[in-house]
Every structure is written in structure tokens, then in C-alpha cells.
Amino acid sequence: MTRTHTDREYEAKLDELRQRLVAMAERVDGMVEASVRAVVTRDTALAEATIAIDREVDRCELECDELCLLVLARWQPMASDLRSITIALKMVTDLERIGDLAVNICERALQLNAQPAFEYETIPKMVVIVREMLGDAVRAFVDHDSELARTVLPRDDEVDEHYHTVFRALMQLMRDDPTLLDRGIHVQSVAKFLERIGDHATNLAEQAIFMAAGKDVRHLHKVPRT
Numbered sequence: 001m002t003r004t005h006t007d008r009e010y011e012a013k014l015d016e017l018r019q020r021l022v023a024m025a026e027r028v029d030g031m032v033e034a035s036v037r038a039v040v041t042r043d044t045a046l047a048e049a050t051i052a053i054d055r056e057v058d059r060c061e062l063e064c065d066e067l068c069l070l071v072l073a074r075w076q077p078m079a080s081d082l083r084s085i086t087i088a089l090k091m092v093t094d095l096e097r098i099g100d101l102a103v104n105i106c107e108r109a110l111q112l113n114a115q116p117a118f119e120y121e122t123i124p125k126m127v128v129i130v131r132e133m134l135g136d137a138v139r140a141f142v143d144h145d146s147e148l149a150r151t152v153l154p155r156d157d158e159v160d161e162h163y164h165t166v167f168r169a170l171m172q173l174m175r176d177d178p179t180l181l182d183r184g185i186h187v188q189s190v191a192k193f194l195e196r197i198g199d200h201a202t203n204l205a206e207q208a209i210f211m212a213a214g215k216d217v218r219h220l221h222k223v224p225r226t
Contacts, residue, residue, distance in 0.1 A: 010075050014084070017067050018142055021088055021095075024060040025138040027053065028095050029131055031102035032197060036127040038109040039190055040120050047106040047113070057099035064092040080211075087211040091141065094200040094207075098134070101193045101200075108186045108193075118183045122169075126162045126194040129155055130201055137204035146212040152205035153217075159198035166191040 031050050038047035068089050071077065077085060112118060133152045140149035167188060174184040206218050 010071070010077075013067065013071050013075075014081065017064065017071070017085070017088055020060065020064050020067065021091060022138060022142060024057065024064065024092060024095050025134065027057055027060065028099045028102065029134055031057070031099055032105075032127060032131055032134070035102040035105035035109065036123060036190070036194070038106055039112060040124060042109075042113045042117065044110060044113045047109040051103050051106045054099050054103045057096055061092045061096040065089060083214070084211055087141070087207045090207055091138075091204055094203045098197050098200050101197050104193050105190050108190050112183060112186050115183055118180070118187060120187060120190075122162050122166045123187070123190060123194070126159060126166075126191060126198075129159050129162070130194055130197045133159075133198060133201035134204065137201050137208055140205065140208040141211060144212040146209045146215075149205040149208040149212065150217075153202060156198050156202045159195055163191050163195040 031053055034046055034050040037043065038050060068085050071085055072082075133155050136148055137152050140146065140152070170184045170188050174181050206216075209215060209217050
């Protein structure tokens with residue numbers, strides 16, 4: 001059967017939506033990487049430049065939302081297409097919030113860079129994991145790969161454990177040396193923001209599983225065993 005012009009236009013809009021979502025994810029991932037690099041290398045200019053990128057991410061969110069609503073109103077998709085579009089609406093919200101958290105990290109970088117140097121041993125380990133989680137979750141959505149998405153979920157526990165390690169170490173350092181209190185609080189905040197980015201990446205993976213397999217796995221992997 002020959003596809004109609006409307007069919008081709010509809011498929012083009014769905015492809016455009018996927019491309020926009022991937023582009024937004026790549027931009028947000030770059031912000032996360034740059035924000036932590038600004039902290040570790042004490043690069044104030046990089047922190048300020050990364051904060052400025054957030055405006056582009058906000059615009060991406062609005063454009064993706066507008067495109068989703070256009071497709072819903074004009075073509076009234078059903079079944080898997082409807083699921084993909086509604087999931088995309090949720091995913092761009094998580095991506096925008098990840099961008100906000102990268103901005104929060106940059107703001108801590110500006111505070112830390114104005115003070116004597118401080119060690120961040122565990123922070124680079126955390127950012128590697130959360131960026132891998134983010135990349136795999138988005139790839140799983142694009143490829144309809146529920147198995148890849150499922151590999152993201154247990155990594156959130158690893159991020160949480162790194163955060164608790166940072167928190168305990170900083171608490172001890174600040175008890176031993178009260179002059180480190182201000183810097184310690186900022187570093188703890190950076191670790192907490194990365195932990196929250198891991199939570200959002202987990203949300204993205206859960207949404208990708210629902211999109212690909214039609215199964216809602218939210219909260220299931222965190223239910224304690226009896």
C-alpha cells in the first residue's frame with residue numbers, strides 16, 4: 001500500500017521528535033560533564049558558560065512539548081505511538097530538571113572556586129555513572145530496548161552508595177576541622193545533585209521500559225525483599 005502524504009508527514013514528525021529528544025539529552029549530558037569539570041578543575045569561566053546553556057535546554061523542552069501536542073491534536077495517534085509521545089512528554093521534563101541540577105552544580109563551583117582548593121575524590125566517579133545511566137536510558141528509548149533500560153535501574157543504588165560515602169567522609173572532615181565547614185557543605189551539595197541526576201536517569205529508564213514493553217516498573221526495583 002502506498003503511503004499517503006499525511007502518513008509521511010506523521011512519520012516525519014515522530015522522527016523529528018526522537019531527534020529533538022536525543023539532541024536535548026546530549027546537550028544536558030554535556031552540561032553535567034562540564035559542571036563537574038568546573039568543580040574539579042576550578043574553572044569559573046566553564047561554570048558560567050554552562051549556566052548560560054540552560055536557556056537552550058529550556059527552549060528545547062518547550063519545543064518538544066509543542067511538537068508532542070501538535071502530533072496528538074493533529075493525528076490522534078493510538079497504541080504504541082501514543083505511548084511513545086506521552087512518554088516523550090515526561091522524558092523532556094526529566095531532562096530539563098537534569099539541566100537545572102547541572103546549573104546547581106555550577107553555582108556550587110563558583111562558590112568553591114572562590115575558596116582554597118578542596119579534594120573531590122568520589123565526585124568524578126559519580127558523574128561517570130550518572131552520565132552512563134543517562135546515555136543508556138535515552139538510547140533505550142530511541143531503540144525500544146527494554147533490556148538496556150533495565151540495566152540502568154540497579155546503577156542508581158551504586159550512585160546512592162557513592163553519595164553516602166561522600167556524606168560520611170565530609171561529616172568527619174568537618175568535625176575534625178571546622179574551617180572546612182563551608183567548602184564541605186558545597187561539596188556535599190554537588191554530590192547530592194549528582195545523586196538526584198541519577199534518580200532522573202532512573203525515571204528515564206523506567207519510562208523507556210514502559211514505552212518498549214508496556215510494563216510500568218516504577219518503584220518495583222526498590223521494593224525491599226521479604
